[in-house]
Amino acid sequence: MFRRLPDRKESSVSFTFDGVPTMACQGDSVASALLAAGHCSTRRTPVSGAVRGPYCMMGVCFECLVKIDGRPNRQGCMTTVVEGMRVETQDGAAMPGQEE
Amino acid sequence: MIKDIQSAANLAPAYDLVVVGAGPAGLSAAIEASTHGLAVLLADENESPGGQIYRSVDRASDADLTRMGPDYAAGRRLIERFRGADLSYARRATVWSVGPADEETGDGAHALEVGISLGGIARPIAADRVILATGALERPFPFPGWTMPGVMAAGAAQILMKSSGLVPSGRTILAGTGPLLYLLASQLLRAGVSVIAVVDTTPVENWRLALPHVLSFATSPYALKGLKLLLEVHRHTRVIRGATAIEAVGSGQFSALRVHRSNKSLHIEGDLLLLHQGIAPNLNLTLAAGCDYVWDERLAAFRPNVDGRGASSVSGVSIAGDAAGIVGAVASAHQGELAGLAAALDLNRIGQSVYEQRRAQHAQKLARALRGRTFIDDRFRPGKTFRVPEDDGTIICRCEEITAGKLREVAALGVPGPNQMKAFTRCGMGPCQGRLCGLTAVELLAQCRGVPPGEVGYYRLRPPIKPVTLSELAALPHTEAATIAVAGFVERAHDGAQDATYGSHR
Structure with a gap:
């Protein structure tokens, strides 16, 4: 759904999304990195289980909530991706007690 | 040189002034106040200064600046001045409360207390003055299907372009109203994106409302820029008007936009739908701080009540920029300067004559920057059926x-x-x-x-205005009285503060 402009030359970092190794650019937010990798759906809602993805990219809509390194309810657009980060789809209302 | 605050431990217990938000208003307020010798902390949620408008401009390439246009590039000068200023800057910091200092926990010397969370550790910071420069949000644009993946805010596409050099790869449709819709369309077109349609939902009758203000608009810097944008977009993509309702279609993923018009409906297939129908003041922190607010019919939004120097109804709390009413980046910066200057006067760092002289200069620039604004507000006021x-x-x-x-x-x-x-x-x-x-x-x-x-009226908003973990709140310093109220006794064996770190139960 998104492509990187050819004049951008940041070094790359690798992270995993739902266990799958994924590449991002240095400085990407988790939400940007997921969109760049073709993932537009990043959570399921607690109410109906509908799929949702990043909407505002500026920290106000909370649609891009994901699990990061085991912690649920992280705003993907407000977190910078780092090497080795473990990102997962958030399924419904993930509670802190569900951490592994 | 600014002092970068990397962790909560590096925050001072008190500042003369805490500014919230590093957009044009917040940056300008912090610079102005620090010039007059105030100890200033600027706290911002993002990775780098600039707010949404100047996001990532300090690391933008020449190609980025050409794509985004001169109004974006102008942010560089402001950020350079900011980096040279004598103040403290906490990035990636969440301000979740602002209010009067607690009688028990406060130091008695500072009137206000600001709740800040930085790197998973929350701290109450004392302040004499607070300037809230929390900017604006894109107005909600609800219609059937607007929640499905593949439908995003137009601002989101701009953020992706500015911060990560990402542009839509498929067929892109823009829908809504307002200058930003056309600005984004032109920026995407310049980046080679396939913008297949711009569905303009601006009500036709807006012209009648806007016409009385056309003269001041025509002589403002907005006029020429706006005209160029319109021509550029019309030349390179299809602009569809007269929509009475829209609907996003797809199963779990956006695949088409249905545009209902009085005569016939259109079905436009696409891969990404970007929405925009103007912006509205971000109310969460100002209202949670207890500031009075009013409904502004022209903006079709609530905005906090402020006086000419940005002072809100809460003593010591000022509001500058779009957070107080939509004024745009340039006017926001001047409002920030006025608020920063007023803080310096209030805290006796400058005399009345210096204040008056500088105030007059800033006010004159502000008036110039506001010219044409009324026309824009009336011309692009989103229609009731889309609100x-x-x-x-x-x-x-x-x-x-x-x-x-x-x-x-x-x-x-x-x-x-x-x-x-x-x-x-x-x-x-x-x-x-x-x-x-x-x-x-x-x-x-x-x-x-x-x-x-x-x-x-609006929702009764209360702190914390952003999620803060219970462990962060529990680790806040508390008084003996508070401990006794909850636990019934105070342990005296282990004195001294401890920072509970998140996930310590693992």
Whole structure:
């Protein structure tokens, strides 16, 4: 759904999304990195289980909530991706007690 | 040189002035106040200064600057001045409360207390003055299908382009109204994106409202820029007008936009739909701080009540820039300067004559920057049917998935305001704290009750305005009295503060 402009030359970092190794650019937010990798759906809602993805990219809509390194309810657009980060789809209302 | 605050431990217990938000208003307020010798902390949620408008401009390449245009590039000078200023800057910091200092925990010398969270550690910071420069949000744009993946805010596409050099790869449709819609269209076209249609939902009757203000607009810097944008977009893509309703179609992923018009409907297939119908003041922190607010019919939004120097109804708290009413980046910067200057006067760092002299200069520039604004507000005021969807199946509260029909049902029971509606339905109770449903819910309720939105009022917002973990709150320093109130006794064996770090139970 998104492509990187050819004049951008940041070094790359690798992270995993739902266990799958994924590449991002240095400085990407988790939400940007997921969109760049073709993932537009990043959570399921607690109410109906509908799929949702990043909407505002500026920290106000909370649609891009994901699990990061085991912690649920992280705003993907407000977190910078780092090497080795473990990102997962958030399924419904993930509670802190569900951490592994 | 600014002092970079990397962790909560590096925050001073108190500052003369805490500025919240590093957009044009916040940066300018912090620079101005620090010039007059105030100890300033600027706290901002993002990775780098600039706010949404100047996001990532300090690391933009020449190609980025060409794509985004001169108004974006102008942010570089402001950020350079900021980096040279003598003040403290906490990035990636969340300010979740602002209020009067606690009688028990406060130091007695500072009137205000600011709750800041940085790197998973929360701290109360004392301040004499606070300037809130929390900017604006894109107005909610609810219609059937607006929650599905593949539908995003236009601002989101701009953020992706500015911060990550990402542009839509497929067929892209833009829908809505306002200058930003056309600005984004031109930026995407310049980046080689396939913009297949711009669905302009601006009501035709807006011209009649805007016409009396056309002269001041025509002589403002907006006029020429706006005309160029319109021509550029019209030349390179299809602009569709006259929509009475729109609908996003797809199964789990956006695949087409249906545009209903009085004569015939259109079905436009695409891969990404970008929405925009103007921006509205970001109310969450200002209202949680207890600032009085009013309904602004021209903006079709609530805004906090402020005086000429930005002072709110809460003593010591000022509001500058779009957070106080939509004024744009240049005017926001001048409002920030005025608020920063007023803080210096209030804290006796400058005399009345210096204040008056500088105030006059800033005020003159502000007046110039505001010229043409009324025309823009009237010309691009989003239509009522796009603000309050007629379709009962439309989701209004994205977090709790509450539909317009459900809200109308509850409104018919006679609920007086959005807080009761929230208690009945959970509308506005999710993690976004009403940011994406507030205006819609209020206008819908006002419509059902047949009263102006000002009479209905807004959600009662309370701190924390952003999620803070219980462990962060529990680790806040507390008084002996508070400990006794909860535990009944105080352990004296281990004195000294401890920072509980998140996940310590692992």
